Amino acid sequence: MPIQYYIYLSLALFSIGIVGVLVRRNAIIVFMCIELMLNAVNLLLLAFSKMHYNTALLTNKETTAGTEGQLFVFFIMVVAAAEVSVGLAIIVMMYRNIHSVDVNFLNRLKN
Amino acid sequence: MNITQILFWFLSVLALVSALMVLLSKNPVHSVLWLIVVFFAISGHYILLNAQFLAIVNLIVYAGAIMVLFLFVIMLMNLSADTEPQKNVWMKLAGTIAGGCFLISACNVIYNAQNVSKEIAAKTALLNQGNIGLIGNLGKVLFKDYVVPFEISSVLFLSAIVGAVVIGKKEKNKV
Incomplete structure (x- = not known):
């Protein structure tokens, strides 16, 4: 499959994530859109990894080029899991204090 | 058009439509369910690219663990469509x-x-x-060349656990 299709698909998913972060005010949905953007980048990294492997395969049949891209995706997932746990704890604390998840209530940090 | 291309287009359209539905649905629970559909579609793309390890990890970590955490938080807060801030x-x-x-x-x-x-x-x-996406190749590279980042990520998880517990704890002596 040509690499452009994957680039366009990832760009579309990433832009939907950007629009979601800009448009929605619910903090949880903003957070979910950030996850969507992370996944778009993961998909693009994996597609480029297989593209690199495909190019290296022409010269060497036993090549393992492109493995690093897949490991980066793995590490991005690890960091995303840690990020989600802390972020949701922050949202729960915010809801406990101001009884809302509206991000516009956070424009003042004091009280 | 062979079966792989049909699957590619089907999964792409599914991912884009569900990603739009994440934005458009008013109820946060519906947004979470549509996001799970997006993750399944992206896992399908991973399987098409023959990255089977990442497909399974994506399903287990994202669709399994993270989305259940989101659902727990949303249901804990009792959010619904009419309380959605506009x-x-x-x-x-x-x-x-x-x-x-x-x-x-x-x-x-x-x-x-x-x-x-x-x-x-x-x-x-x-x-x-x-076969670069299979578990044999990835495991060899992960535990030979990338063993230090792997161990550091375990420290990151430990700090994330401690941070989540400290932040989410109820304050007893609140003024």
Whole structure:
């Protein structure tokens, strides 16, 4: 499959994530859109990894080029899991204090 | 069109439509369920690219663990459609236009790049073949070359656990 299709698909998913972060005010949905953007980048990294492997395969049949891209995706997932746990704890604390998840209530940090 | 291409287009359309539904649905629980559909579609793409380890990890970590955490938090807060805070329509329009401008300009860059160089336009991602995404190869590289980042990520998880517990704890002596 040509690499452009994957680039366009990832760009579309990433832009939907950007629009979601800009448009929605619910903090949880903003957070979910950030996850969507992370996944778009993961998909693009994996597609480029297989593209690199495909190019290296022409010269060497036993090549393992492109493995690093897949490991980066793995590490991005690890960091995303840690990020989600802390972020949701922050949202729960915010809801406990101001009884809302509206991000516009956070424009003042004091009280 | 063979079966792989049909699957590619089907999964792409499924991912885009569900990603739009994440934005458009008013109820946060529906948004979470649509996001799970997006993750399943992306896992399907991973399987098409023959990255089976990442497909399974994506399903277990994202669709399994993270989304269940989101559902727990939403149901804990008892959010529903009528308590959803609304921005005014001009802010929504401005956000949509900003995202659309980003999409159009980035697509334009890619489109011009493939017109400039035939070499770039001919690059393809290998589907259904290649064993770099299998667990044997990834495990060897992960535990030989990338063992230090792997261990550091365990420290990151420990600090995330401690941070989540400290932040989420009820304050007893609140003034």
